[in-house]
Amino acid sequence: MTAIKHALQRDIFTPNDERLLSIVNVCKAGKKKKNCFLCATVTTERPVQVNVVKVKKSDKGDFYKRQTAWALRDLAVVDAKDANKENPEFDLHFEKVYKWVASSTAEKNTFISCIWKLNQRYLRKKIEFVNVSSQLLEESVPSGENQSTAGGDEESLDEYQELNAREEQDIEIMMDGCEYAISNAEAFAEKLSRELQVLDGANIQSIMASEKQVNILMQLLDEALKEVDEIEHKLSSYEEMLQSVKEQMDHISQSNDLIQLSNTNNMKILEEIEFLVNYLDLSKGHIKALTDGDLSSSKGIEACTNAAEALLQCMNVALRPGHDELQAVQQQQQQFKDLREQFARRLANHLNNVFVQQGHDQSSTLAQHSAELTLPKHLPFHRDLLRYAKLMEWLKNTDREKYDGLNKNYVDYISRLYEREIKEFFEVAKIKMTGTSKEGKKFATLPRKESAVKQDLESLHGSSGKLTGSTSSLNKLSVQGSGNRRSQSSSLLDMGNMSASDLDVADRTKFDKIFEQVLSELEPLCLAEQDFISKFFKLQQNPALPGSVMADSIEVDGGLLSRQHSLLGDRHSVPSEKEEAGIIRSMMIKVFRCIEPELNNLISLGDKIDSFNSLYMLVKMSHHVWTAENVDPASFLSTTLGNVLVTVKRNFDKCILNQVKQMEEVKISKKSKVGILPFVSGFEEFAELAESIFRNAERRGDLDKAYTKLIRAVYNNVEKVASESQKTPRDVVMMENFHHIFSTLSRLKIACLETERREAKHKYTEHLQSYVIYSLGQPLEKLNHFFEGIEARVAQGIREEEVSYQLAFNKQELRKVIKEYPGKEVKKGLDNLYKKVDKHLCEEENLLQVMWHSMQDEFIRQYKHFEGLIARCYPGSGITMEFTIQDILEYFSSIAQSH
DSSP: OHHHHHHHIIIIITTTTEEEEEEEEEEETTSOOOOEEEEEEEESSSSOOEEEEEEEEOSSSSOEEEEEEEEGGGOOEEEOSOSSSOOOEEEEESSSEEEEEESOHHHHHHHHHHHHHHIIIIIOOOOEEESOOHHHHHOOSOOHHHHHHHSHHHHHHHTOOOOOHHHHHHHHHHHHHTTHHHHOHHHHHHHHHHHHHHHHHHHHHHHHHHHHHHHHHHHHHHHHHHHHHHHHHHHHHHHHHHHHHHHHHHHHHHHHHHHHHHHHHHHHHHHHHHHHHHHSOOOHHHHHHHHHOOSSSHHHHHHHHHHHHHHHHHHTBOOOTTGGGSHHHHHHHHHHHHHHHHHHHHHHHHHHHHHHHHHHHHHTTHHHHHTTTOOOOOHHHHHHHGGGHHHHHHHHHHOHHHHHHHHHHHHHHHHHHHHHHHHHHHHHHHHHHHTOOOTTOOOOOOOOOHHHHHHHHHHHHHTOOOOOOOOOOOTTHHHHHHHHSOOOOOOHHHHHHSOOOHHHHHHHHHHHHHHHHHHHHHHHHHHHHHHHHHHHTTOOSSOOOTTOTTSSEEEETTEEEETTOGGGTTSOOOOOHHHHHHHHHHHHHHHTTTHHHHHHHHHHHHHHHOTTHHHHHHHHHHHHHHHHHHHOTTSHHHHHHHHHHHHHHHHHHHHHHHHHHHHHTOOOOSSSOOOSOHHHHHHHHHHHHHHHHSTTOSOHHHHHHHHHHHHHHHHHHHHHHHHHOSSSOHHHHHHHHHHHHHHHHHHHTOGGGHHHHHHHHHHHHHHHHHHHHHHHOOTTHHHHHHHHHHHHHHHTTOOGGGGGGSGGGSHHHHHHHHHTOOHHHHHHHHHHHHHHHHHHSOTTTTOHHHHHHHHHHHHHHHHHHHHHHHHHHSTTOOOOOSSOHHHHHHHHHHHHHHO
């Protein structure tokens, strides 16, 4: 291309005073390929003209002619077709669109870069560049031959700048006023000296004038200081006058303080009386609601809540010192205590009844969910109980013992209900996973009798009863399922010996969906229950708002209502936010104590069905753990799923170790070709499966570690099998399998295995070359031995030109050896070699042609080596081989085509 560029510059552009900056070999897209050149040129004279010129080779000779030229200012759009992939096509939009195909992407990029630089340098016009890499356009430092030619002269041209009109005018005026300066330099210097003296004198006069002004200013400042002294003297006299007035006002203020103190004492006595009358009184309506209010209806619950809050306000009034010594105050406080204890006992009994009744209502709906993979919703139950949330908060702040008793009773009963529901749910999930029929299994739950309800009530009130739910087990399920299904234990060897069938894909997809549905059902269930416990038992971690009625302290008309008053001496201390969070976790662990064991059992079943299910479980479980930790890292759901994730990770690691172990135990047939090893193909399918599963997974690091272990095991065992192979040469086994691994890793683009991919390529290339040298050997053995002797003589110090005088290496001996290798014998030997290589290679990798081409290159290399020795050691002898390089190419080509 450099020679063509110099020729075009010399023959076409230099006569036209143009310089060629860039050139690209193109042909029109979609037509017969008639090559031509697009050239970017600039004129050598100003103003610079930038053109794009089409140059075509003449049909009559080998010279080039200028066909078409476009001005760069007419170019509107440059379309490179694709900014990310290598594509030689590009379009130039002048008065119409010209579509071109470059001979290479590099030439296209260089040409487009040159156009962009010329546009920025000369036209100052924003041509639209479409589908062009930003790096190509942002490049500012010229590099390469084209850029160096585009530099040079343009930079030297930019050094000269024309004078503007103002500068030209000033120079003309100066020259008109000093015409003699050119002819008489001394006169011109004297004139400048005189002008300088005039300016110095003017400066001195200006300095003297400013000194007079400074003296005047100093006089004015002295006068101002005198005035300030007079004003200070007057202020001192005024201060003395005011001092006597101040003493008189102090006497008056002391008299007023005594009067104010008397009035204050009277007001405080009145405030004490009003405080006791107003805030130690509870209305009759509130008393009736506390003693006989209906706790079943919404209106009754609201009335009881208002009455309880009013009672709490009365009890929480912070009495001032001396109030508790008054008999009336003591009687009122005792009445408040009695009302509080009576209402707390009535509320606790009612809520215990609600727990039991709601639980039985929830149990009656269990049968309709048993056949489906869904968990019953507790939202109606929670909604009914949340009506009592404010009363629970009141009970928490007034009677901690009864509050803790309700807490324990709720956990005891609801945990048994959840245990029945969750075990039924997991049993359905296991049945769906294994495909076992559910005939004969009855999940109907009969309504409980009234006597059973009463018995539950008594057990809850006594906190001693235990509810045992009858749940069916899956002990017989695995036996029934395994009898009708083939073994699902997967390995890289199994995957290598068979392509992933529709049944495998369907089973794994089915398992993935069931496992995801199990986690999706458990997650909202746990979150809803935790949210309900937090709201119902008032265990929020956020502090109470300042304006809340149930706040820790309330300010009433200057008096402070505190919950820490001595009237509530039987209350426990209020736990902190951190302690309340621990209470929530403790309750959740008791309520859902069966979730973690059931999940572990389900994971164990999935691992037994198909060990590769651990990949699906690892991704799903990691995602749900990640989601739960984003919501609350310390929550019950996050902790439980994190514990289960550890089990899944162990199963995954165990699966990988099993694959490595099976690779190490692989045995190959001694009577057939090795070809692509089963675990190599198995690793390919495993990687494809894993990449599809982990495509958007959060826990990618586990898979990367597994990849590293597996690929190391694959590499080690490929070398082991290659060493043990008897039918197939070791280099062939290594070459074919590492070529397959390199192709797989290049296709899947696994970032963590980039080093192993390069290693596979290196091993493939190394063993390919080794096998070529081993198979090809020394096809011209006698001639090879002959020239080895010549090289030995040269190494001993004999000059190459004198070798022909040696008796054993004279020209007659050389001709004799050459005659033993006519073209037919060489072709026959190569044909036998082709058949031998064909027997060694397998058809899966299709490397025969690659191998044959490499052998051709090696054979030609040896041929050229022999020709070079003949030319140096036997100069002018005219001795040549019986066949030429062209004959060798024809031999290799005809043998390949014949087979």
